[in-house]
Amino acid sequence: MRPAFSSSMLAALAAIALAPSARAQDQAVIDGARKEGRLVIYTGVERAAAQVVIGAFQKKYPFIAAETVRASSSKLATRLDAEIEANRVQGDLIEFSLLYLTTSLAQRGELLRYDSPEYAAYPKDYSAPGYWAASGVSNIIILINTRKVDAANVPQSWWDLAKPYWKDKLTIDNLEVSGTGYNWLTAVVNTPGLGWSYIEALGKNKPGLERGHAGMAQKVAAGEYAGAAEMSDFHLKNLRDAAASVPLRGVWPKEGVPSEPWTTAILKRAPHPNAARLFLDFLLSREGQTLYVETMGWSSARADVPHPGFKEMPAQVTTLASRLSAEESLRVRDDYVAKWKQAWGLGKNLPN
Amino acid sequence: MEAGVGPRQEPAQLSPPAAQAGASRRIPAIKLTLEQATSIAACALLTWLVLYPLAVLVIGSLRTDLPMRAGRFTPANFLALFAEPANQEAILNTFISSGLATVLAVIIGMTLAFITSRTDAPGRAFFDNAFVLPYYLSPFIGAIAWTLLANPRVGFLNSLLTGIFPIEHAPLNIYTLGGLVFVLALYYSPIVFLFGAGALRAMDPALEEAARMNGAGALATALRVTLPLVTPAVGSAALLVFLNAAGQFGIPAVIGIPMHYEVITTRIWIGLGYFPPRYGEAAAFAVVLLLVSAMIMFLQQRHLARRSFVTVSGRGYRPSVVQLGALRPIAAAACVLYLLVSIVLPYGALLFTSFQPYLSFAFEPAQWTLRPYAEVLLNNPLTVRAIRNSLLLATGGATLTILFALVISHIVTRTRLAARHAVDILATLPAGVPAVVFAVALLWSYIFLPVPIYGTIWMLLIAYVSHYIPFGVRAATAGLAQVSSELEESARIHGAGAFATLWRIVIPLIKPALAAGWILMFVEFIRSLSLSILLYSDDSIVMPVVIYELYETGAYPALAAFSVLQTILVFAAILGARKIARLDSLMQLR
Numbered sequence: 001m002r003p004a005f006s007s008s009m010l011a012a013l014a015a016i017a018l019a020p021s022a023r024a025q026d027q028a029v030i031d032g033a034r035k036e037g038r039l040v041i042y043t044g045v046e047r048a049a050a051q052v053v054i055g056a057f058q059k060k061y062p063f064i065a066a067e068t069v070r071a072s073s074s075k076l077a078t079r080l081d082a083e084i085e086a087n088r089v090q091g092d093l094i095e096f097s098l099l100y101l102t103t104s105l106a107q108r109g110e111l112l113r114y115d116s117p118e119y120a121a122y123p124k125d126y127s128a129p130g131y132w133a134a135s136g137v138s139n140i141i142i143l144i145n146t147r148k149v150d151a152a153n154v155p156q157s158w159w160d161l162a163k164p165y166w167k168d169k170l171t172i173d174n175l176e177v178s179g180t181g182y183n184w185l186t187a188v189v190n191t192p193g194l195g196w197s198y199i200e201a202l203g204k205n206k207p208g209l210e211r212g213h214a215g216m217a218q219k220v221a222a223g224e225y226a227g228a229a230e231m232s233d234f235h236l237k238n239l240r241d242a243a244a245s246v247p248l249r250g251v252w253p254k255e256g257v258p259s260e261p262w263t264t265a266i267l268k269r270a271p272h273p274n275a276a277r278l279f280l281d282f283l284l285s286r287e288g289q290t291l292y293v294e295t296m297g298w299s300s301a302r303a304d305v306p307h308p309g310f311k312e313m314p315a316q317v318t319t320l321a322s323r324l325s326a327e328e329s330l331r332v333r334d335d336y337v338a339k340w341k342q343a344w345g346l347g348k349n350l351p352n
Numbered sequence: 353m354e355a356g357v358g359p360r361q362e363p364a365q366l367s368p369p370a371a372q373a374g375a376s377r378r379i380p381a382i383k384l385t386l387e388q389a390t391s392i393a394a395c396a397l398l399t400w401l402v403l404y405p406l407a408v409l410v411i412g413s414l415r416t417d418l419p420m421r422a423g424r425f426t427p428a429n430f431l432a433l434f435a436e437p438a439n440q441e442a443i444l445n446t447f448i449s450s451g452l453a454t455v456l457a458v459i460i461g462m463t464l465a466f467i468t469s470r471t472d473a474p475g476r477a478f479f480d481n482a483f484v485l486p487y488y489l490s491p492f493i494g495a496i497a498w499t500l501l502a503n504p505r506v507g508f509l510n511s512l513l514t515g516i517f518p519i520e521h522a523p524l525n526i527y528t529l530g531g532l533v534f535v536l537a538l539y540y541s542p543i544v545f546l547f548g549a550g551a552l553r554a555m556d557p558a559l560e561e562a563a564r565m566n567g568a569g570a571l572a573t574a575l576r577v578t579l580p581l582v583t584p585a586v587g588s589a590a591l592l593v594f595l596n597a598a599g600q601f602g603i604p605a606v607i608g609i610p611m612h613y614e615v616i617t618t619r620i621w622i623g624l625g626y627f628p629p630r631y632g633e634a635a636a637f638a639v640v641l642l643l644v645s646a647m648i649m650f651l652q653q654r655h656l657a658r659r660s661f662v663t664v665s666g667r668g669y670r671p672s673v674v675q676l677g678a679l680r681p682i683a684a685a686a687c688v689l690y691l692l693v694s695i696v697l698p699y700g701a702l703l704f705t706s707f708q709p710y711l712s713f714a715f716e717p718a719q720w721t722l723r724p725y726a727e728v729l730l731n732n733p734l735t736v737r738a739i740r741n742s743l744l745l746a747t748g749g750a751t752l753t754i755l756f757a758l759v760i761s762h763i764v765t766r767t768r769l770a771a772r773h774a775v776d777i778l779a780t781l782p783a784g785v786p787a788v789v790f791a792v793a794l795l796w797s798y799i800f801l802p803v804p805i806y807g808t809i810w811m812l813l814i815a816y817v818s819h820y821i822p823f824g825v826r827a828a829t830a831g832l833a834q835v836s837s838e839l840e841e842s843a844r845i846h847g848a849g850a851f852a853t854l855w856r857i858v859i860p861l862i863k864p865a866l867a868a869g870w871i872l873m874f875v876e877f878i879r880s881l882s883l884s885i886l887l888y889s890d891d892s893i894v895m896p897v898v899i900y901e902l903y904e905t906g907a908y909p910a911l912a913a914f915s916v917l918q919t920i921l922v923f924a925a926i927l928g929a930r931k932i933a934r935l936d937s938l939m940q941l942r
Contacts, residue, residue, distance in 0.1 A: 048731065072904075218907075221711055223506055239710050
């Protein structure tokens with residue numbers, strides 16, 4: 001499934017997709033949202049990018065004061081659980097990269113059912129209509145510092161990072177707590193030709209464990225590490241926006257890259273459910289997605305929203321077909337994390 | 353510490369017993385009732401602010417479930433705490449890093465104190481002021497700055513050293529026990545400096561001269577006379593450093609967590625971040641830390657406070673000065689070195705980073721930008737809110753604390769009410785409770801309370817005021833000690849009520865002392881991470897927490913810019929304190 005770049009059906013789909021977004025909003029929802037006046041979004045996405053979309057949303061609905069709470073996906077999940085436990089949920093909408101957590105929230109009955117007309121434009125792999133859809137799809141790539149890595153050593157394949165050249169030069173997120181890191185792990189180990197033997201070989205180069213991809217990207221830019229073994233593509237965009245001259249280069253290995261849906265859903269206990277409905281409709285609409293994709297640098301699950309691209313991105317990007325289902329991903333988690341730690345000889349104390 | 357014990361006895365000495373007895377006879381009964389009512393109200397408020405959370409914490413640590421829920425008493429929280437090797441390690445680590453930091457801080461602080469107090473080294477007056485500054489800077493920001501300086505992979509200092517010297521590998525690594533101890537000692541040695549310099553200057557030089565005249569050499573005099581004389585003051589300072597270091601969150605969070613060196617405070621924070629949050633473990637940890645600090649306070653009171661009171665008495669001595677001769681430049685160099693590593697280098701690194709578009713250690717003026725400042729001042733709603741909240745809390749909190757402290761201090765030093773002892777003890781108690789422990793206690797006390805305080809800015813206000821009452825009382829007591837109670841009595845004899853007397857006579861007279869106390873609390877509130885990090889919500893987020901969040905998300909330039917802004921606020925407040933309190937030396941601030 002390559003939702004972002006298959007623009008062949010764009011024209012045909014656009015016609016269909018435009019129809020629901022042109023549909024007049026249910027007046028009851030708008031009135032409800034006006035009464036609520038507020039919206040709290042729990043997001044794992046960079047604040048600056050999220051802010052642009054929220055700004056556009058507020059132009060449309062100026063009576064809603066929207067704010068974002070940003071933290072890593074795993075931290076948000078922890079916080080949300082605590083709030084559910086105490087029945088003091090403060091967030092209306094979640095947006096994070098832990099697909100299995102979204103699914104488990106749905107199973108526990110903690111997601112609000114809302115049949116947004118926009119769901120129709122989302123493929124099966126990137127939505128569970130009525131509950132969630134991917135507000136963005138990021139690719140997990142390799143990031144290198146161009147001042148630290150000469151042209152001859154720019155990796156072509158994931159396997160290149162297992163070469164002795166990369167010893168002590170790489171960073172990786174703590175896969176035990178990182179949403180993106182874990183998604184990368186499940187995709188890689190289930191891809192023929194990579195698998196656990198790749199993870200073991202990579203471990204021999206002793207990647208430095210860090211916490212959080214934004215910080216890892218900064219550290220690669222600073223030259224603290226020559227490369228990151230797994231990195232969401234939008235962090236590259238984020239740093240390039242800060243300075244076009246940033247010495248970073250993205251690498252889309254020839255085997256293909258894992259893709260990662262950022263799941264967006266409304267919480268059952270949302271204090272402002274109507275505002276959340278309006279925001280979900282807007283975020284998933286073609287208009288919202290076009291804006292989001294442009295500011296974030298990731299792709300949309302909608303076929304009618306093209307990817308803005310990166311200059312070094314190959315014309316044809318293969319998505320690894322090995323992404324596990326949410327249920328499967330949750331089921332094998334403990335097992336995978338233990339296996340990874342064992343392969344790399346890691347103890348109990350990992351960065352949180 | 354000394355100030356709290358010292359001046360309290362003075363009012364009695366200032367007004368003759370006869371006058372006081374006469375005055376109290378003439379004060380109408382109704383006024384006494386007002387005083388009594390005030391003292392009872394103060395007692396009740398203190399019980400709520402201080403005693404209630406601590407009691408909930410201690411009781412809660414012995415229960416099976418959270419406060420306000422069904423449960424039974426159990427030692428399980430403590431058994432579980434000690435059963436886990438990682439927890440035992442954290443407790444041991446706390447003692448190791450705080451102990452080593454204390455030793456290093458005493459060495460640094462006393463060396464500096466000796467140089468500026470008892471030698472003819474150049475620039476002593478300047479250094480006297482400068483050495484106090486690191487205490488008011490945020491130790492946590494200092495730690496972040498040091499990770500930029502001595503990061504083993506790059507880091508400004510490592511790049512510099514590998515550039516100058518023919519060495520292959522980076523020589524410095526902040527992510528070591530040595531690095532952690534170094535940064536802790538760096539920011540706590542001013543405490544030792546203040547206590548040490550005070551003792552060295554208040555010492556009667558006749559004692560040393562007597563030793564010299566009786567044939568003792570310079571070294572023998574130093575070891576057998578000077579050292580024993582300053583020991584109580586240095587001992588008090590050392591215990592205070594240990595207490596601060598053991599209760600400190602920011603430095604071990606920034607330097608310890610990445611190298612997997614956990615201490616009690618970071619362990620509490622990590623435990624509360626788990627799902628489900630480990631409330632029981634956090635409470636048990638907090639009680640352990642509380643016991644450690646209670647032990648230290650007990651030691652301090654028992655063995656040091658009394659002795660220091662006897663040896664370091666009056667003032668106006670002119671201590672003998674050691675002629676350094678050829679060592680003068682070396683002494684001055686030591687002073688400069690301390691300022692370099694505690695202020696110039698770390699804040700230079702932050703300033704540099706705050707003008708970069710992304711984290712960079714390269715000198716490329718072409719790409720310097722103001723973007724990070726625009727980001728935190730204009731674009732990020734969270735940073736903007738944090739600035740507003742911090743300013744509100746620091747201003748309101750300092751005002752409330754100082755006023756409440758004045759009332760408390762007045763009750764304790766100026767009345768003979770029975771409740772004054774209880775008020776005194778309750779108002780001193782928070783000084784012995786590390787900030788993180790107090791935060792855990794408040795978390796427990798308010799999270800399930802049906803009053804909507806938890807998660808709001810009021811929670812932080814309560815935390816700040818309660819925890820800093822002793823701080824305010826110290827300032828107010830120092831002020832009151834300068835005003836004879838006769839002035840108040842005459843006002844009241846002429847018909848002014850207790851509050852009118854306080855408002856129109858006392859406050860105007862001791863304004864400088866109150867203002868100095870107010871501003872120092874303002875500084876504490878602006879930079880208080882340990883107290884805020886467990887209690888904030890997104891609505892009530894404050895500046896130090898934002899810095900921590902920016903650090904965690906790796907937004908280094910924004911983090912640096914925000915730290916620079918916070919530091920500017922702190923500096924402005926300190927300069928303000930100097931001006932308002934009309935101090936010649938920053939050393940008088942504490």
